[in-house]
Amino acid sequence: MKEIYLDNNATTKVDEAVFEEMRPYFCELYGNPSSMHFFGGQVQKKVDEARRRVADLLNAAPEEIIFTACGTESDNTAIRSALELFPHKRHIITTRIEHPAVLTLCRNLSRRGYRVTELNVDGEGRLNLDELEAAVDDDTAIVSIMYANNETGVLFPVEEAGAIAKAKGAIFHTDAVQAVGKVPLDVTSSTIDMLSLSGHKLHAPKGIGALYLRKGVPFRPFLAGGHQERGRRAGTEATANIIALGKACELAANLMDDTNRRVKAMRDRLERELLTLIPNSRINGGEAERLPNTLSIAFEHVEGEAILLLLSEKGICASSGSACTSGSLEPSHVLRAMGVPFTCAHGTIRFSFSRFNTEQDVETVIRELPPIINRLREISPFGRELLAHP
């Protein structure tokens, strides 16, 4: 069965051009970039090129890019660095809707005596900057706020948040894993001190991430060891992955405008038609500014895992905000923080597009999903009055 892949916020296909770019660096050009011989040196040049390409996507300088193993490592590195630099500061500010890469770390730290403020969001998933203004104080070591939410696609006012953080002398970090390659970023005129990104969300392979570190912002490395990455991230460079990330960033920069136009049109069409065809459905974060590729849509009185399994029978890959898919028993912390009622939170499905999706994918979902919701509502003891017969 050919897959219709609409789960690009989970991970993306490695672009064929990216794969071709990295392929020689396994069996042929396998040298260590730190070596003194020509064989390592040529790899070093390619790593430098990749660093420049990643930097260009953010409008940063190459030396501001530190390669890591994943977005989670970048997030952990940023937060721990700030805490090590300011041992007298015991306060961290983040949000209730962060990715676990930030939230779990912060909650672990709160058990070790750190004061952690988790900012709330409104019903559309938006932050209230007044709450940040009130929370930040001289004790705040770091403020970490995601650029775009992975479940709803809602974008956050990171520039304004960064300004508030820095007015009180705190480091400002943003987890931009879902934003890089999807929205134009320019760190030159920005309040962002540190920014995390992840390769596999933008058509590079899994196992590569990067941390942008603004020149002049103090830093303490997470891994102790060799001199790699100017002593800021020890460990032999994952050369093929780094080169792949560089290529993926170059492609993202070149294709972004066109992709966004196309992807947004497909997302908007899917959203519009599903809302029309399926009664008692609603968009999570629909009133907020969102990523162009993400649709989080709730169907009342049905459960997300059951929807996903039936979609999967048709070859359609999406994800849910439901508890049952994750093994946890509470529905998504993001939807709960937004106050999405249980009836909707359990029945939320996320579709996330990439440049590889087509209008035909959208048409298939529009054809297959309404009968699936209807079928599950027929089985459900709730909301039987909602049954539609399109």
Place this chain on the structure above:
Amino acid sequence: MWDYTDKVKEHFLNPRNVGEISNADAVGEVGSLACGDALKLFLKLDENKERIAEAKFQTFGCGSAIASSSALTELIKGKTLDEALEITNQEIADFLGGLPEEKMHCSVMGQEALEAAITQYRGGTIATHEETGQEGNILCKCFGLTDSFLKKIIVTNKLRTAEQVTHFTKAGGACGGCIDKIKVAIAEVLEEQVMEKQKSPEKLTNLRKMQLIQSVLENEVRPQLWSDGGDLDLIDIDGSRVQIAFRKACAGCGSSGSTARFVEQKLRGLVSDDISVEEVEG
């Protein structure tokens, strides 16, 4: 992705006996929208009111909840009410070729709905999910589960860890505030089982007792602590006094008191009922 058996998938994709029975003799309802799954079971008895002639269900929930409901209705058709009451949640899971442990609560929900329906039929009052299994005190606030209900599930499914109890009943799976109480409930079940089982009159020599204590700690206790990131060391044994020191996550953990109690119940159950466990620095 969950590793569902083909039978689970088949019963999810083609559920048997979906729907309502308008003149049902008994209706059992468990779960709620907030919990993420709910089951409404309808039973129609034969003319003599002896056997279940027809069973239908409506389910809100994930794939395994729908499959478990379908399996339940297939299992009980043709049975007398007493025979149906004998069905355990494990039999529902077995009928489906097994369920992932995290999904066992779906089979428990099936068995609960059946009990609710039969209770309603015999008692004459409609049992709703708020009323079923409400003997005893609420232990898990998030899912409204009582200590007596949890203990019943612990006994019938031979559960030994709080994590298992969460997988089978959901208790402790939301805010996590009751996990210590679940551990105590497991310890109490073990204690009750020991009380019931007459202690064997065989007298243990000191040497044999020490060997047994060591083996129980190594094979029964420490693996469970490891799964929570904790550990313990045996420091000394003086007659029936066992001294242990907690390590890793257990050291300084707020609930080490209930963990010590759990260790004591294990040793009492498996070695000798005069054992006392004390936590020492070491």
